[in-house]
Each structure stands twice: as C-alpha cells, then as structure tokens.
Amino acid sequence: MSDARRRILQAAHDLFCSYGYNGTSLKQITARSGLPTGSVYHHFPGGKEQVGVAVVQHFGRVYGEQVLAAVRAAGDDRGAMIRAVFDGAASVVEFGGFVDPCPIGGVARESAGASGVLADACDDVFRRWSDAAAEVFQGDLDFAMALIAALEGGFIMARVRRSGEPLRAIGRALAQGRGSS
Amino acid sequence: MSDARRRILQAAHDLFCSYGYNGTSLKQITARSGLPTGSVYHHFPGGKEQVGVAVVQHFGRVYGEQVLAAVRAAGDDRGAMIRAVFDGAASVVEFGGFVDPCPIGGVARESAGASGVLADACDDVFRRWSDAAAEVFQGDLDFAMALIAALEGGFIMARVRRSGEPLRAIGRALAQGRGSS
DNA sequence: GTCTATAATTTGATAGAC
C-alpha cells in the first residue's frame, strides 16, 4: 500500500470516528491527510464512498485482530474475558476523549439505508468478527454476536454520557453467570 | 402540540430512521412534512438541530413506553421477556424493510462528537430507558444497560445484513442462563 | 502521482410578503 493511500485511509478513519461518515467532508479528509483532492480521486476513483469501503475493510481487519488478541490474553475464564474486553473498551474511550474507537458501527448505521456497497462491507466485517469470536466461545455464535452488538451499543452510550462507565456496566452484566472470576 | 409541529417531527423521525441525522436534509423534511421552510423555522427557530432534539425527546418517550409494555407483557420469566423483546424487534425491522425502528441510537452516534445539546438529549433518553428497564429487572441496572446496548447494536447488524436473524440470535444469547422458558 | 482551479449542486438558514 502506498504512503498516500495509507494517509488518506488513516485521516478518513479518524474523522469517521469523531463525526461519522456523513458528518465528514472530503475537504476535511484532504486537509487532515495533507493531500489534495486530485490525489484522493487518483487513489480512490469512486470518491468518498470508495474511501469509506476501504476504511471499513482495512480497519475491520485491524480491530478484529486487536479485540481477538485481548480476548485470548484473558485466558480460559469466559467471564474474565468479557470483563477484560469491556473494561479495555471503556479505558480506550475515556483515554481517547470519547471519540468512537472504531468507525465500523457508525458507518454501518449511516450507510444501511443509503449505500449498498458500504452496508455490504460492514456486514462482511460483522460476520468475520462474529465467526472469530464464536471460535473463542466454543462455537457459540449467538453469544459472539451478542457481545459485538453490546460493544457497539456500549460505545454509543459511553460517548453521549462522556463516561466509560456504561461499557463497564455492560461488561459486568454479560460476565454474570458466565463463569466470572 | 400543533398539527404542523407534529408533522415536522414525524417526517424528521422517519427520515432519520432511514438516512440518519446528517444524511437527512432540511429540504427532505419540508418535502415529507408538506410544510415549507418558513414553517419549520417558525416552529423550530433553532433549525435542524432543534428539530433533532425534539425528535429525540418525543420519540424517546414513545419508544421507551412501547418496549417497557412489551417487556411487562411477557410476564415474570426473565428469559421469556428478553426473547420477546428481541424477537419483536426482529419482526419490526423485517416488516419495516430494514429501516431503523428508532432514530435515537443513530442520532446519538452522529451527534456525540459534534453537537452537545443533541448528545445530551440522547444521553437523557438512554438514562430513562435504563432506569425503567432496571425496575423490571429487580433493580439490575447493569443488565438493563446491557439489554439496551445489545438492542442498539443488534439494529445495526440486522440492517446491514437485511435480516432479523442477528436480533433473534442476540436475544437467545442474552436469555440463556436467565431463566429462559 | 501531485496539485490548482473550478464546475454543478446542495446545504442550512433568512427576509419579507401575505
């Protein structure tokens, strides 16, 4: 991947995390990446929508690996795993000034009714995350999806409250009765 | 509440559910409500942001009552309650053509990094929902928040997949070990 | 591949007649 492409994706990612997909303009992306409009359209002829798809695909993989690593690091105890993920998410949100730590959920909600290719890219990421998490949880795909959904919802609640506590509360609730240590 | 105000709120609600807050223009709201720009600014001098706050406050109350009624109707069995809520949500999403059944979560995510008054209105709604649900669940505020977060996340997953199944899967997972019938 | 200039449209919002 070229340096220019990387800078565009990183800038778009950061802006989507703060303002969402529709709330971010192409001008903001060029300003933050330091590259002019022409370069963005050279690397992404499909314009903003193609940038969005690339952000979802690239960072969907990155965050999937990160969360999975955090889950595995927590060991065998399922309750401890859950607590570790949500407590970690709370810390990240608090430390980051209550910016969305991941752009996927926001892009998904904004694109669901408007852009088929963006929505499909988001669905694909959710499927990969769910399948990967299900492996850790002894094939329990239902619980894996519940975990991801609760994480996405928790990000929303934590951001508008400007507090990591909702995420920690959700982690406590989900760990309950799941072998929490 | 005047008829004009009601029509504006309903139009904005419907559009937010389909396209989100930033994805909806004032022109779309006037077209759908059948009222001109001047009327919108007469009833909402604060413009689009004030319309957004009013939508969140009004429909936050409406949907809070609806979900609470559904929860109570399911009876004493906590697992059955949870299943009823998520199965019901899945049906609503499927029947509605995979439009968001509630605009709050989307507005919350889009406003969190941009509009203080909108984010505060969303936080207020989440607090009311959580407190009301906690009463049903014997004061378990953690679990009430987890339920709401999972519902919000489930809406996102269901919409991009164009299927109610993610919501049903999440309901099964959360009901597990909670006295499901 | 990078950059500037600009086109065509849409945005939220205002003014003022009725």
Place this chain on the structure above:
DNA sequence: GTCTATCAAATTATAGAC
C-alpha cells in the same frame, strides 16, 4: 402561521497543468 424567493457557504466531483 404560511409560503416564496433567495443568500452565502459547503458539498462532491472533474479538468487539466505540472
């Protein structure tokens, strides 16, 4: 309270020099 006309700014996208 309703409605039309309009503004200034921002939007995505394109053309073409370098």
